[in-house]
Amino acid sequence: MTDVRVRFAPSPTGSLHIGGARTAVLNWLYARSTGGKFLLRVEDTDPERSRGELVDTILEDLAWLGMKSDEPIVYQSERLVHYRKIAETLIERGAAYRDYTTPEELQAMREKAQEQGEAAFRFRADRDKLRRGEFSGSGAHAIRFLALDEDVTFTDGVHGDIRFPGTEIDDFVLVRRDGSPTYHLSVVADDYAMGITDVIRGNDHISNTPKQWLIYRAMDWQPPCVAHVPLISGPDKKRLSKRHGAASVGDYRQKGYLPEALFNFIALLGWSPGKGDKEIFTRQELIDAFSISGIQKSSAVFDEAKLVWMNGEVLRNLPLTDFVASLRFYVTPPVEDDYLEKVAELLRPRLTLPSEIQEKGSYFFQEPDEWDAKGRKKHWSDSKLPTRLSQYITALESSEEFAAEALETQLRSLCESWDISAAKLIHPVRLALTGRTASPGLFEMMEVLGKSTCIRRLKRALSEL
Ligand code: GLU
Numbered sequence: 001m002t003d004v005r006v007r008f009a010p011s012p013t014g015s016l017h018i019g020g021a022r023t024a025v026l027n028w029l030y031a032r033s034t035g036g037k038f039l040l041r042v043e044d045t046d047p048e049r050s051r052g053e054l055v056d057t058i059l060e061d062l063a064w065l066g067m068k069s070d071e072p073i074v075y076q077s078e079r080l081v082h083y084r085k086i087a088e089t090l091i092e093r094g095a096a097y098r099d100y101t102t103p104e105e106l107q108a109m110r111e112k113a114q115e116q117g118e119a120a121f122r123f124r125a126d127r128d129k130l131r132r133g134e135f136s137g138s139g140a141h142a143i144r145f146l147a148l149d150e151d152v153t154f155t156d157g158v159h160g161d162i163r164f165p166g167t168e169i170d171d172f173v174l175v176r177r178d179g180s181p182t183y184h185l186s187v188v189a190d191d192y193a194m195g196i197t198d199v200i201r202g203n204d205h206i207s208n209t210p211k212q213w214l215i216y217r218a219m220d221w222q223p224p225c226v227a228h229v230p231l232i233s234g235p236d237k238k239r240l241s242k243r244h245g246a247a248s249v250g251d252y253r254q255k256g257y258l259p260e261a262l263f264n265f266i267a268l269l270g271w272s273p274g275k276g277d278k279e280i281f282t283r284q285e286l287i288d289a290f291s292i293s294g295i296q297k298s299s300a301v302f303d304e305a306k307l308v309w310m311n312g313e314v315l316r317n318l319p320l321t322d323f324v325a326s327l328r329f330y331v332t333p334p335v336e337d338d339y340l341e342k343v344a345e346l347l348r349p350r351l352t353l354p355s356e357i358q359e360k361g362s363y364f365f366q367e368p369d370e371w372d373a374k375g376r377k378k379h380w381s382d383s384k385l386p387t388r389l390s391q392y393i394t395a396l397e398s399s400e401e402f403a404a405e406a407l408e409t410q411l412r413s414l415c416e417s418w419d420i421s422a423a424k425l426i427h428p429v430r431l432a433l434t435g436r437t438a439s440p441g442l443f444e445m446m447e448v449l450g451k452s453t454c455i456r457r458l459k460r461a462l463s464e465l
Contacts, residue, residue: 004036005197008062009187011043012054015248016061018266018302019202019232019240025266026229026295027200028067033290039194040069044077045186061249065259065266066283074194076186083181086189086219087143087174095218096174097130099123099144100137103177123147123171143175145184145214152210157200157227157292164210172211184208188215191224198225200292203299227292230299232269237301245304256330256355257307261314265307270300280313312352320344326354331365339364342448346440364448367457368435371464375437379427386465388418388425389432393458402451404443411443432461 008024010016016024031038040062044050062068090096101109113121123144129135130146149166156162174185181189191199206228216223234244252262264281273281273289281289315323324337324344331340343357343364350360358365371380392414399410411429415422430442433454439445446454 002197004031004034005039005195006031006036006200007039007041007191007194007196008067009041009043009190009201010058011046011049012051012058013046013049015054015250016058017248018269021061021065021249021262022232022266022269022300023201023229024062024067025065025263026271029267029286029290030198030200030292031070032287036197037070038067039071039074039196041074041190041194042076043183043186044075045080045083045181045183047077047180050077057250061253064253065249065263074190076190079186079190080179080181082193083186083189084175084179087181087185090145090174090215090218091133091143093218094131094133094146096143096145097133097171098135098137098141099171099173100135100139100141121170140177142173142177144171145174145211145218147171147211147214152213154209154213154223154226156206157198157225158229158295158297159206162206162209169210169214174215184211184215188212188219188221192216192219192221196224198227198292200227200229203228203231227295229295230270230297232302233299234302237299240302244302252307256326256353257311258314258318258326258354261311262307264314265310269302270296272296280310280317308352315351315354316348323348327357330355330358332358333365335365339448346444346448350440363434363436363439367460368433371431371435371461372437375427375431379431379437380461380465382424382428385428386462389428389458389462389465392425392429393455393462396451396455396458399451402447402454404441404447407443407446428461429458433457 006027008020008027010020010024028038030036040059042055042058044055059073087096091098110121127146135141147166147169151166152164152169154162172184173182175181190196209226209228213223232240234240236244249262253259260283263283264279264286267281267286268279271290271294273286274294275281275289315326318326320341324341327340327344328334335343343361347357347361347364351357362368392411395410395414399406411425412422415425426442427437430439430445431437433439433442433446433449449457
């Protein structure tokens with residue numbers, strides 16, 4: 001059996017969105033699961049729509065998701081001569097012709113067809129003449145494939161056997177009047193040249209396949225196996241778009257999502273490893289479970305809430321040093337590693353995104369600039385609080401061991417001596433230290449903040465009471 005060779009072939013006309021990334025992920029998983037090769041090809045033949053800087057962004061986003069080309073990246077813009085040669089070969093074989101119709105004539109032909117009530121305008125010049133290479137005209141011209149009326153059949157890895165009526169395929173352009181190749185020509189030329197064995201791509205390409213198969217047939221080339229993956233829709237069943245929060249991979253990357261979480265999420269969009277309810281997989285587990293037959297026939301639903309959840313799960317399970325590393329970028333002002341590690345341990349259960357560290361743990365990095373208004377009303381209105389707080393500060397000042405357990409014993413025994421519940425002091429102290437009414441365990445937090453910070457903040461709160 002030939003070794004599997006698959007490709008992901010982005011057109012650099014936009015950034016890498018979730019749909020594109022899903023195609024890349026499925027190809028990558030297939031390559032890895034079969035010991036084959038995953039290749040990248042940049043489809044930049046359209047100079048007007050392709051943007052150089054997007055190529056870098058797309059490649060960086062792919063690399064961030066852990067996907068790199070196993071061979072040098074192919075750039076279609078560097079292969080124009082090659083496509084041209086194939087178009088000429090198709091002409092020599094009587095499978096394509098030079099078409100001198102001007103855009104104006106083309107427009108008039110379309111309008112006429114419409115007036116006559118034809119569903120679609122079709123090129124039907126004298127086919128025998130065209131096949132013999134007898135073309136009329138001179139100057140600028142397109143090269144068109146001479147479509148046959150024979151049906152095209154292929155077996156799709158997702159949808160099974162598909163038959164496409166030849167009568168529905170019009171003579172399609174291979175090379176435009178400006179000399180640029182069309183997608184159909186370049187994709188077939190390159191898939192063949194790169195030895196691609198399997199094409200896994202979005203369902204939006206399914207109607208392109210018959211045309212491409214005609215080119216393979218005319219060139220006497222064996223077409224690859226093909227699998228068209230159902231598109232992704234939003235929860236409202238409409239095609240996925242920005243409206244659904246479905247930003248580009250780069251946007252998720254910027255927001256601090258973890259590549260492993262996004263990879264996991266994307267892999268499960270319309271593909272199931274068949275492991276019951278389990279949803280968090282390592283990359284290796286995904287590779288081991290991958291098969292094209294696990295791809296669903298119906299469209300996958302994009303659920304951003306699930307991605308958020310997955311990211312939290314993956315984040316919480318990272319080894320501590322990796323977790324800390326993921327947070328560092330979001331912490332201002334910068335803090336020592338040891339300190340961040342302690343903060344990370346405390347906040348880990350509360351974070352779903354590394355970027356949340358600044359918002360959820362701001363008091364670890366800066367003095368709270370205000371105290372929650374509701375909290376003040378609820379926890380700071382007891383007239384005895386100032387006296388108690390000042391006694392507590394005195395006790396803290398003389399405490400030798402500033403560790404969670406000792407701090408807890410100290411606070412509780414103080415409250416006992418006043419004959420009040422510990423909560424009566426815990427809540428006001430938390431508010432004073434963090435400005436908030438909720439935080440990780442008070443004593444663990446105090447240990448991390450340290451003695452001088454705690455005392456300073458308590459004194460400041462006391463002056464506010
Ligand atoms: N460049 C095409 C796209 O972005 C790839 C088509 C293909 O995979 O055949 O959709």
